Structure formats: C-alpha cells, structure tokens
Amino acid sequence: MNRPGATLQRRGASGQLAKRRRTKRKARKAPSRTAKKGEGLFHLSPQRDRVRLILETALDAVVIMKSDGIVADWNDRAMSVFGWSRDEAVGRTMADLVIPERYREAHRKGLRRYLETGKGEVIGRRIEVSGLRKNGEEFPVELSISPIQDGESILFIGCLRDITEHNALRLARLELARVMRRMAMGVTAASIAHEITQPLAAITANGSAALRWLGGTTPNLDEACAALKEIVADGHRTGEVIKSIRSLFKMDAQAKARQDVNELIREVLALVRGEVENHRVSVRTELFDGLPQVPANQVLLRQVIVNLIMNAVDAMSTVVNRPRVLGVKTEVHESNYLLISVEDSGIGIDPRNIDRIFEPFFTTKSHGMGVGLSICRSIIENHDGRLSASLGQPYGSIFRVFLPTSASVRDEDERAR
Numbered sequence: 563m564n565r566p567g568a569t570l571q572r573r574g575a576s577g578q579l580a581k582r583r584r585t586k587r588k589a590r591k592a593p594s595r596t597a598k599k600g601e602g603l604f605h606l607s608p609q610r611d612r613v614r615l616i617l618e619t620a621l622d623a624v625v626i627m628k629s630d631g632i633v634a635d636w637n638d639r640a641m642s643v644f645g646w647s648r649d650e651a652v653g654r655t656m657a658d659l660v661i662p663e664r665y666r667e668a669h670r671k672g673l674r675r676y677l678e679t680g681k682g683e684v685i686g687r688r689i690e691v692s693g694l695r696k697n698g699e700e701f702p703v704e705l706s707i708s709p710i711q712d713g714e715s716i717l718f719i720g721c722l723r724d725i726t727e728h729n730a731l732r733l734a735r736l737e738l739a740r741v742m743r744r745m746a747m748g749v750t751a752a753s754i755a756h757e758i759t760q761p762l763a764a765i766t767a768n769g770s771a772a773l774r775w776l777g778g779t780t781p782n783l784d785e786a787c788a789a790l791k792e793i794v795a796d797g798h799r800t801g802e803v804i805k806s807i808r809s810l811f812k813m814d815a816q817a818k819a820r821q822d823v824n825e826l827i828r829e830v831l832a833l834v835r836g837e838v839e840n841h842r843v844s845v846r847t848e849l850f851d852g853l854p855q856v857p858a859n860q861v862l863l864r865q866v867i868v869n870l871i872m873n874a875v876d877a878m879s880t881v882v883n884r885p886r887v888l889g890v891k892t893e894v895h896e897s898n899y900l901l902i903s904v905e906d907s908g909i910g911i912d913p914r915n916i917d918r919i920f921e922p923f924f925t926t927k928s929h930g931m932g933v934g935l936s937i938c939r940s941i942i943e944n945h946d947g948r949l950s951a952s953l954g955q956p957y958g959s960i961f962r963v964f965l966p967t968s969a970s971v972r973d974e975d976e977r978a979r
Contacts, residue, residue: 628715633653644660660694661693662693684707689704761799769789834868838871841879867902878909887906902962903962910957911959921936
C-alpha cells in the first residue's frame with residue numbers, strides 16, 4: 563500500500579518532467595536571435611543550416627543580399643575583409659557598406675535590370691572590382707555572384723576575395739619582367755658592341771697603317787696594299803658577325819658546320835695581333851696537328867676565342883716584373899671532346915670570385931660590363947660544351963673550352979633516340 567506522501571512525490575515529479583518537455587518543444591519552435599537579426603531569413607531548417615555551415619567555413623567573404631539590396635547574412639570572413647561585424651552589416655543596404663560611392667548607381671541599375679529581365683552582366687562569372695572597407699579604404703576584390711530562388715523571392719550570394727596581395731605580386735612580376743627585358747636589351751646591345759669592336763679596331767689600325775705607308779716621302783705601295791687587303795678581310799669578318807647577330811633573333815637553330823679550330827685560332831690571333839703587340843705580350847701556341855673538326859657556328863666560336871684571348875691580354879696589362887705570355891693550346895680530351903686552353907701570366911683571379919666570373923654583369927675590370935664571359939659560356943653551352951676557369955700556376959689564370967667532337971655528338975643523339 564502506497565503512502566500518501568509517496569503518491570504526491572510521484573505526481574510532482576511527473577509534473578516537472580512534463581513541464582520540461584513543453585519547454586523543449588517551445589525552444590525548438592522558437593526562432594534564434596541570430597535569425598531575428600537576419601529578419602527571419604535563416605530560421606532553423608535543414609537546408610538553411612547547411613547554408614549557415616557553408617557561410618562559416620568558407621575561406622572567402624560571403625555576403626547574401628536580398629532582392630531589395632539589403633544584407634541578409636554576412637560571414638566571419640566578410641567581417642575580417644570589410645571591417646563590419648555581422649550585427650552591423652545585416653539589415654543594412656549592401657551597396658552602402660562595400661561598394662565605393664561612384665559605383666553604387668551602376669550597382670542599383672544592374673540589380674533592377676536583373677529583376678526585370680533575368681539578365682545580368684556580372685552574374686555567374688568572376689570579375690575584378692573595387693571594394694570598400696569600413697575605414698574608407700578601397701582595395702581590389704575578385705567577385706562572383708550567384709542568384710538562388712528562396713520561395714517567392716531571390717537571394718544573391720556574393721563570394722568576394724581580397725586580391726590586394728595577389729595584385730601586388732602580379733605588379734611585382736610585371737615590373738620584374740620589364741626590368742629583365744631592359745637587362746636583356748642591355749646584354750644584347752653589349753654583346754653586339756663586344757662582338758664588332760675587335761674587327762672595327764683592326765680596320766682602324768690597318769687604315770692608319772695604310773695612311774702612314776702612303777703619306778711617307780716615298781709611298782710604300784706594297785705595304786699600303788697589304789694593309790688595305792687586311793681592311794677588306796676585317797670588313798668581311800664584321801659582316802659575318804652582324805649576320806650572326808641577326809640570326810640570334812631567328813627561331814631556327816644556329817647554323818653549324820664542321821670547323822677547323824686550329825685555323826680559327828690562327829685567324830683570331832691575326833685579328834688581335836695589333837692589340838697583343840701594343841701590350842707587349844708574347845704568344846706561345848701548341849696546336850695539335852691531328853685535331854678533329856667540331857660542329858660549331860664559326861662566327862660565334864670565333865667570338866668566344868677573341869674574348870678569351872683579349873681578357874688574357876687585359877689581365878697582363880699591369881704586369882711589370884715578369885714576361886707577359888699568352889698561351890693557346892688545343893688537344894683531344896677524353897677522346898670525345900676537343901679542348902681549347904687559353905692561359906696568361908697575369909694577375910690571376912681572386913679565389914673568392916672564381917665561381918662568379920661567369921655571372922652576368924659581374925666584372926673585376928674598371929672598364930668592363932661583365933657580359934663577355936657570360937655570353938661566352940652561353941655560346942659554348944649552346945654547342946653542348948662547357949667553359950671553365952681555374953687559377954694558373956704559379957700565377958695567371960687558365961680558361962678551358964670543351965667542345966664535343968662529331969663522334970660524341972652522334973653518340974649523344976643515338977642515346978637520346
């Protein structure tokens with residue numbers, strides 16, 4: 563038999579349980595405070611719960627606008643991009659918050675046109691526009707707008723991405739490209755000047771010699787004729803250089819033919835003879851008689867040899883306590899390569915700079931531009947060879963050019979196939 567007190571206890575407990583159940587049902591039916599702020603747009607429903615989840619997890623700023631231009635929702639990323647909190651933004655006119663004043667009228671006209679015709683120029687694609695922060699700062703924004711039907715009304719979902727850093731990087735890259743183009747033009751101009759200086763200097767020297775022979779009390783016609791012939795030959799060499807420079811700007815590969823490197827070196831030594839003698843430099847050559855011919859562009863390879871020899875001559879210009887000796891040697895290297903060595907008894911290369919001397923615009927000369935060796939290395943590498951430098955013993959420096967022979971080129975082609 564139950565006691566009266568126990569029965570009252572059970573009834574009281576049952577009443578409290580029923581009251582809690584009624585409270586929970588009311589809570590489920592009541593809209594959230596956030597939804598009230600959004601003017602009832604996002605009352606609790608599975609679909610709009612998913613939208614809210616997307617809003618809060620999106621990496622871009624997401625702004626939802628109603629057809630009357632009022633902000634219906636605004637995610638946290640939009641707050642960090644534009645500076646307006648969600649409470650400040652929801653319920654206000656979107657154009658007043660994020661669009662610079664000069665573009666607001668165009669925005670309103672576009673909105674009216676879409677509502678009347680269903681057509682919009684900015685709908686369904688990414689565009690770059692100017693955004694407005696709370697502090698009045700304008701900044702570039704990537705915008706995409708997608709309309710969705712919400713019962714009887716239309717909502718516009720705008721995804722916005724701050725591209726300030728992206729644009730800054732793009733501008734930096736454009737500026738870098740402009741600088742690189744200017745540098746390339748400078749290198750090209752320096753290369754042209756570098757490649758035609760030697761034959762022009764030879765023409766000038768031979769012209770002066772011809773004038774001296776002709777201007778004497780008794781003109782020496784034989785010597786004058788010899789000097790004039792040298793001028794003609796140097797003029798042809800200059801023409802070949804210019805022709806090769808023009809070919810640098812063509813898309814097709816450089817024309818290569820089998821070259822007698824020893825003969826090429828003899829031509830170069832004849833070309834720079836005046837400069838060598840003026841610097842009181844003696845020349846010692848060791849040209850291997852059985853040297854195989856190599857596939858190369860004659861003019862470009864000649865310019866490499868000229869550059870290396872003239873660098874060696876310049877390196878000895880300050881030497882006063884020992885003979886100034888230029889050594890040029892050719893030999894076969896490891897059966898597959900031809901080796902050209904240019905050695906001098908000059909001041910040598912600072913060991914700290916040995917790895918930098920082939921860099922563009924690096925030079926140890928007060929009058930140098932730092933492009934000669936860089937161009938030389940590029941030319942040799944385009945011939946599938948390599949150019950190296952080392953310290954001479956006991957002084958001076960040695961530059962070595964390795965060029966593949968026909969056999970080695972053919973072997974590489976067969977391996978490639």
